[in-house]
Amino acid sequence: MQGYVHGGVKGKEGLVFKDNLEEPRPGKGEVKIRLRAAGLNHRDLSVPTRRSNGDPDVILGSDGAGIISEVGEGVQSVKVGDEVLINPGIGWKENAAAPPEGFQIVGFPGDGTFAESIVLPEENAIQKPSSLSFEVAASYGIAALTAYRALFTRGQLKSDQTVFIPGIGGGVATFLLQFAKAIGARVIVSSRSEEKRKKALDLGADLALSNEDDWTNVAKEEKVDLVIESVGAATINRSLDLLRSGGTLVIFGSSTGDTAEINLRAFFYGQYNFLGSTMGSADEFSAMLDFVTNHSIEPIIDASYELGQIENAFNHLAEAKQFGKIVITM
Numbered sequence: 001m002q003g004y005v006h007g008g009v010k011g012k013e014g015l016v017f018k019d020n021l022e023e024p025r026p027g028k029g030e031v032k033i034r035l036r037a038a039g040l041n042h043r044d045l046s047v048p049t050r051r052s053n054g055d056p057d058v059i060l061g062s063d064g065a066g067i068i069s070e071v072g073e074g075v076q077s078v079k080v081g082d083e084v085l086i087n088p089g090i091g092w093k094e095n096a097a098a099p100p101e102g103f104q105i106v107g108f109p110g111d112g113t114f115a116e117s118i119v120l121p122e123e124n125a126i127q128k129p130s131s132l133s134f135e136v137a138a139s140y141g142i143a144a145l146t147a148y149r150a151l152f153t154r155g156q157l158k159s160d161q162t163v164f165i166p167g168i169g170g171g172v173a174t175f176l177l178q179f180a181k182a183i184g185a186r187v188i189v190s191s192r193s194e195e196k197r198k199k200a201l202d203l204g205a206d207l208a209l210s211n212e213d214d215w216t217n218v219a220k221e222e223k224v225d226l227v228i229e230s231v232g233a234a235t236i237n238r239s240l241d242l243l244r245s246g247g248t249l250v251i252f253g254s255s256t257g258d259t260a261e262i263n264l265r266a267f268f269y270g271q272y273n274f275l276g277s278t279m280g281s282a283d284e285f286s287a288m289l290d291f292v293t294n295h296s297i298e299p300i301i302d303a304s305y306e307l308g309q310i311e312n313a314f315n316h317l318a319e320a321k322q323f324g325k326i327v328i329t330m
């Protein structure tokens with residue numbers, strides 16, 4: 001079968017499109033999904049940089065949707081022919097403060113969705129609402145799940161509050177904006193790109209800051225209750241400056257660097273809450289699906305590529321030109 005793998009050489013040099021991959025077979029409690037679409041995430045760029053020279057091939061990709069083509073022994077929740085989307089978190093069922101030991105994300109260390117087929121535990125194959133196309137269904141995955149937990153479970157955003165989302169062009173960030181506006185909260189965003197700021201305003205953002213602006217000056221009338229950070233080192237201090245005393249900053253990513261210097265005195269005088277968040281449980285995945293269905297929230301799809309053109313999709317993501325999700329079709 002065809003698929004996009006990483007192996008042999010650390011970094012993006014180890015990425016190769018292959019057409020002679022072995023077809024996977026489902027074991028007990030597993031299903032094989034004939035993939036029809038997959039979604040890209042920032043993670044697909046970072047996994048190759050975290051692997052070593054000589055590592056074996058792994059098929060990348062965490063998000064996807066397709067049709068059940070084979071079921072292993074004992075599978076009951078789905079049958080051959082069912083249309084499903086993938087919950088990309090393996091081994092985290094109930095909501096909890098943190099994922100249990102052994103929690104994994106589809107697409108490393110196990111094989112992922114940038115291929116014609118994938119085998120997963122049956123509980124990761126969720127019935128696809130028939131109203132959703134495969135491309136749309138494949139675009140929720142990691143991004144929508146992460147946004148849901150960060151905003152509601154961790155951030156506890158309420159409709160009368162204001163949330164600040166830096167780096168609005170990102171796949172998770174666009175879901176954050178859509179989810180926060182769906183409950184009626186006030187949303188401030190930032191982006192380096194004028195085009196992305198305009199798109200965010202069209203999508204309902206109340207205020208869009210340029211990275212060149214002095215944020216505290218432009219937003220001095222605002223009372224930001226919650227910041228959802230993922231840009232990391234490049235924006236974390238500027239984001240904290242916007243937060244009202246006693247407010248909460250939730251961080252789930254660090255695209256521009258893992259380390260940052262924070263003024264501790266200003267932090268404790270500000271009585272801030274600083275919370276980490278990552279992915280979400282299977283319960284949160286279904287709550288997220290109910291939420292997007294009830295509020296008719298569809299992912300913003302920036303671009304779609306065929307599996308054979310996946311290298312172009314990776315370049316598109318690496319250049320950070322997208323607004324929303326990039327999708328692969330099979």
Ligand SMILES: NC(=O)c1ccc[n+]([C@@H]2O[C@H](COP(=O)([O-])OP(=O)(O)OC[C@H]3O[C@@H](n4cnc5c(N)ncnc54)[C@H](OP(=O)(O)O)[C@@H]3O)[C@@H](O)[C@H]2O)c1
Pocket residue numbers: 041042043046142143146166167168169170171172173190191192193196230231234235252253254255256277278279317320322
């Ligand atoms: N913990 C988890 O469970 C989890 C889940 C999903 C993602 N993540 C992490 O969260 C981050 C975002 O993920 P994603 O998939 O949404 O990423 P993405 O689609 O690649 O978006 C990243 C955004 O960050 C902003 N950005 C990038 N470089 C920047 C710079 N030098 N200065 C300022 N802003 C910059 C850009 O926004 P503008 O162009 O608008 O400025 C860009 O669109 C990544 O680090 C990812 O690894 C973590």
